[in-house]
Amino acid sequence: MEAQEIEVKYRVIERDALVQALATQGVVLSEPVLQEDQAYAPAWWDYGKPKGGVPFGRLRTVRGKHLFTVKTPRDNEMACLESETIVADAGQMHDALLQMGFRPTVQIVKERRTGRAGRWSLCLDEVKSVGPFLEIETVTSAEESGLAVQAQLDAWANGLGVKLERVTDTYDSLVRLAQDQLA
Structure with missing residues (x-):
């Protein structure tokens, strides 16, 4: 069964509250963990183009372990078909992505604390x-409405x-925008 990851995201105004x-x-909430993500997009895609139906890759490193994820947006950028697996060698995975026609876009570095509210994951x-x-x-299953779950x-x-x-x-779009504003 194809899995769909559905999320909502908020800029936090008052962290302590x-x-x-x-x-x-x-x-x-867990203790903070450093995550270093390298985002990938198909070589033909660029920021500003629609993301719907386009597969995007992410190579995440946490405590020396590497996780490769592919997300393909459906209803919107936060309702995606998702597949992921642990990889032994991040360098080889990077090279494989380049051979498959992906290119690195931005790096996202974050400290993440996680928790649960019922069946929902919070970060x-x-x-x-x-x-x-x-x-x-x-x-959820791929058949479930991403927009309804987001509501x-x-x-x-x-x-x-x-x-x-x-x-x-x-996050890749937000980081890219921040980089563009600094340039």
Whole structure:
């Protein structure tokens, strides 16, 4: 069965208030873990073009282990078919991606704290160059409506009673925008 990862993302305005609100909901956050992601796109694709139906790769390194993920957006950039696997050699995986017609786009470095609220995964991220974010995500069957699930996740986030700013861009787009603004 094909899996679909569906998420909503928020810029965190008041980090301490959010952490308290999550604790009130019974969410226990992990200690921070450094994640270093290299994003990949097909060589023919560029920022500003639609992402729907386009496969994107990510090679993540956490504590010396490497995870390769492919996401293909469906309803929007945050409702994607997803496949992932552990890889033994990040350098070889990078070379394989280049041979398959992908190119590296941006690097995303973040400290991530994770928790759970029922069947939903929560990530409180501090993303280098772009700041703090909350992600709420779940995995569903490919047949489920991404927009309907996102509405449920958004309702839960709004029920926390803290100031959050919903964003619809992925981390690679946010990092790319920050880099462009510095240039």
